[in-house]
Amino acid sequence: MTGIEERQPEQHVFEADVSRLLHMMVHSVYSDKDVFLRELISNAADACEKLRYESVSQPQLSSDRAQPGILVTLNEEAQKLVIEDNGIGMSRDEMIDALGTIARSGTKAFIERLEAAKAGEKAELIGQFGVGFYSSFMVADRVDVISRRAGESEAWKWSSDGKGSYQVVAVDLAEAPARGTRVVLHLMPDEKKYTSKWTVEKIIRDQSGHVPVPIHLAEKDGEEPSQVSDGAALWIKQKGEISKQDYDDFYRSVSGQYDEPLANVHFRAEGRHEYTTLAFIPGSQPFDLFDPDRQGRMKLYVKRVFITDEAELLPRYLRFVRGIIDTSDLPLNISREMIQESPVLAAIKKGVTSRILSTLEKMAEGEAETYSKIWDLFGAIIKEGIYDDFERRSQLLKLARFRSTVSHEATRSLTDYLTAMKEGQSAIYYISGSSLDQLKSSPQLEGFRAKGIEVLLLTDGVDSFWPTNVPDFEGKPFKSVTQGLADLNAVSSEGGTDESGREASTEVKAFIEFARSALGEEVADVRVSDRLTESAVCLVASEHGPDRQLEKLLQGAGRLQTASKPILEINAQSERIRSIASIGDPAFREDAAWLLLDEARILDGDKPANPRAFADRQARLFASAIGHGK
Numbered sequence: 001m002t003g004i005e006e007r008q009p010e011q012h013v014f015e016a017d018v019s020r021l022l023h024m025m026v027h028s029v030y031s032d033k034d035v036f037l038r039e040l041i042s043n044a045a046d047a048c049e050k051l052r053y054e055s056v057s058q059p060q061l062s063s064d065r066a067q068p069g070i071l072v073t074l075n076e077e078a079q080k081l082v083i084e085d086n087g088i089g090m091s092r093d094e095m096i097d098a099l100g101t102i103a104r105s106g107t108k109a110f111i112e113r114l115e116a117a118k119a120g121e122k123a124e125l126i127g128q129f130g131v132g133f134y135s136s137f138m139v140a141d142r143v144d145v146i147s148r149r150a151g152e153s154e155a156w157k158w159s160s161d162g163k164g165s166y167q168v169v170a171v172d173l174a175e176a177p178a179r180g181t182r183v184v185l186h187l188m189p190d191e192k193k194y195t196s197k198w199t200v201e202k203i204i205r206d207q208s209g210h211v212p213v214p215i216h217l218a219e220k221d222g223e224e225p226s227q228v229s230d231g232a233a234l235w236i237k238q239k240g241e242i243s244k245q246d247y248d249d250f251y252r253s254v255s256g257q258y259d260e261p262l263a264n265v266h267f268r269a270e271g272r273h274e275y276t277t278l279a280f281i282p283g284s285q286p287f288d289l290f291d292p293d294r295q296g297r298m299k300l301y302v303k304r305v306f307i308t309d310e311a312e313l314l315p316r317y318l319r320f321v322r323g324i325i326d327t328s329d330l331p332l333n334i335s336r337e338m339i340q341e342s343p344v345l346a347a348i349k350k351g352v353t354s355r356i357l358s359t360l361e362k363m364a365e366g367e368a369e370t371y372s373k374i375w376d377l378f379g380a381i382i383k384e385g386i387y388d389d390f391e392r393r394s395q396l397l398k399l400a401r402f403r404s405t406v407s408h409e410a411t412r413s414l415t416d417y418l419t420a421m422k423e424g425q426s427a428i429y430y431i432s433g434s435s436l437d438q439l440k441s442s443p444q445l446e447g448f449r450a451k452g453i454e455v456l457l458l459t460d461g462v463d464s465f466w467p468t469n470v471p472d473f474e475g476k477p478f479k480s481v482t483q484g485l486a487d488l489n490a491v492s493s494e495g496g497t498d499e500s501g502r503e504a505s506t507e508v509k510a511f512i513e514f515a516r517s518a519l520g521e522e523v524a525d526v527r528v529s530d531r532l533t534e535s536a537v538c539l540v541a542s543e544h545g546p547d548r549q550l551e552k553l554l555q556g557a558g559r560l561q562t563a564s565k566p567i568l569e570i571n572a573q574s575e576r577i578r579s580i581a582s583i584g585d586p587a588f589r590e591d592a593a594w595l596l597l598d599e600a601r602i603l604d605g606d607k608p609a610n611p612r613a614f615a616d617r618q619a620r621l622f623a624s625a626i627g628h629g630k
């Protein structure tokens with residue numbers, strides 16, 4: 001290898017985000033440092049699987065026919081731990097790219113969240129996040145990565161102390177694996193335990209026992225290694241042979257999460273299509289669940305060969321599900337581009353989706369407590385399917401759980417809601433907004449409470465969209481309590497006293513007329529309310545057009561230029577309204593009309609439209625009250 005020996009190592013600086021991540025790794029926010037080994041073994045297994053995949057179209061890449069494998073070698077004397085694989089390996093450019101930058105979207109946002117988190121929350125946050133290769137620097141003060149890409153005749157060494165920069169240099173082929181990657185950790189003085197066979201073997205069994213590549217462990221360089229794990233795919237075993245522990249371990253290795261799954265779906269489909277699925281519902285939210293770019297993370301295998309984890313194997317509203325699908329119905333050399341168009345995969349996607357949803361249905365009935373945990377974690381995502389997946393809409397509506405004006409701590413299903421409907425009630429009522437507390441105190445609910453009518457309190461972002469797109473549930477339409485006429489007259493009051501007939505007085509009617517012309521273009525109308533019993537005013541949207549909450553959301557997202565005008569409803573029975581209506585002074589009436597409109601806006605969680613004018617009117621009102629000695 002002439003020339004290589006003379007080459008100087010190239011010095012590179014880490015991308016800024018890598019430096020920030022490394023800084024956090026080193027000043028460890030992780031209480032459980034053992035995870036670095038899982039990350040390195042997972043990378044090694046991925047590299048073996050990538051080789052298997054690329055060899056389908058380029059058999060020369062693995063012409064040595066060596067079985068894929070991972071070898072972990074300890075060296076107590078030299079304080080070293082070495083993880084070596086015979087997978088795809090990395091070229092110089094790939095190394096610089098993979099080990100000097102952060103490719104995953106969402107990671108930057110994660111780092112920011114982590115930096116902003118309080119000490120106690122950090123460990124929990126980071127537990128939701130696969131920290132990858134950089135976690136080596138939690139236990140090592142220097143890391144060397146020596147790699148030779150399959151099919152290449154040069155090898156490269158990447159080396160760093162994790163403090164801002166790294167070097168890359170060509171190395172002699174004799175110093176590198178024949179193919180694949182060797183990661184050498186020069187352990188910190190305090191981390192000697194990672195050279196103990198007993199400790200390392202236990203960590204591998206616990207954390208990586210189910211990676212689909214065999215793992216061997218040698219106590220010293222050159223010593224005959226022993227097998228720690230056989231690399232057999234768990235999913236092809238019979239259910240009866242798999243313990244909960246096996247499932248949980250597999251879940252952790254396939255998902256990169258550290259929690260315990262709340263449920264698994266494991267089945268083999270035979271018949272028109274043959275495939276096996278092992279899917280899990282995680283026990284905590286993946287950190288990038290709401291990232292708009294986030295794709296599902298199900299892994300696709302063809303006859304146990306890993307193909308990709310970037311295909312949409314499940315609908316987006318199940319993107320929190322982790323696991324694998326292994327099929328024998330696709331050609332091994334299917335290109336990643338072809339996958340998305342494959343009718344076989346479309347059929348498999350349908351089959352797996354049905355199984356996941358039917359598992360959820362069974363849990364909702366038989367394991368209510370676990371189901372409610374699942375719903376708390378992922379309900380907001382599942383609800384996206386209510387408007388995305390027309391075919392399964394009614395199934396998803398049945399799965400949905402809600403807080404409502406009668407639910408207290410527990411949640412309610414729509415079936416519960418229908419059962420509790422009042423005589424004469426013709427719609428499923430809801431109110432949407434961002435805070436449960438604010439919703440509970442919304443004036444728009446008062447008339448419904450008085451009549452004992454349940455109202456669903458919807459607080460997820462997606463709740464502003466689906467009810468307006470879904471015509472009904474079992475024949476009952478969804479209706480926002482902030483929209484149109486409340487129509488409460490058909491339902492009699494709880495206590496039997498029907499207040500609906502109580503007319504507005506002539507004075508109040510005249511004040512409403514006055515307010516309508518004073519407020520002019522600011523509102524679509526001013527009218528007597530039949531939904532208020534305590535508050536003086538509230539805002540509602542007209543019968544047709546978007547719900548007020550949806551409108552605000554669309555405006556906030558810049559998708560709606562002009563908002564439609566709200567209707568100001570006035571409680572004609574309110575003492576305050578009656579007193580205001582009895583005062584004839586037009587200047588006072590004008591101030592009162594505008595202040596009432598601002599009051600309604602504030603009750604909706606908004607600001608007065610013109611804070612200066614609001615303050616001036618309020619000051620005038622105070623001055624006149626004080627001036628009159630009241």
Ligand SMILES: Nc1ncnc2c1ncn2[C@@H]1O[C@H](COP(=O)(O)OP(=O)(O)OP(=O)(O)O)[C@@H](O)[C@H]1O
Binds near residue numbers: 131133
């Ligand atoms: N043993 C290896 N063989 C080949 N490439 C590797 C190896 N280890 C790491 N890499 C490369 O480095 C990249 C970064 O690895 P890192 O562990 O930081 O993240 P990741 O594996 O992409 O993500 P995750 O940890 O979520 O799986 C990998 O995507 C891969 O391209």
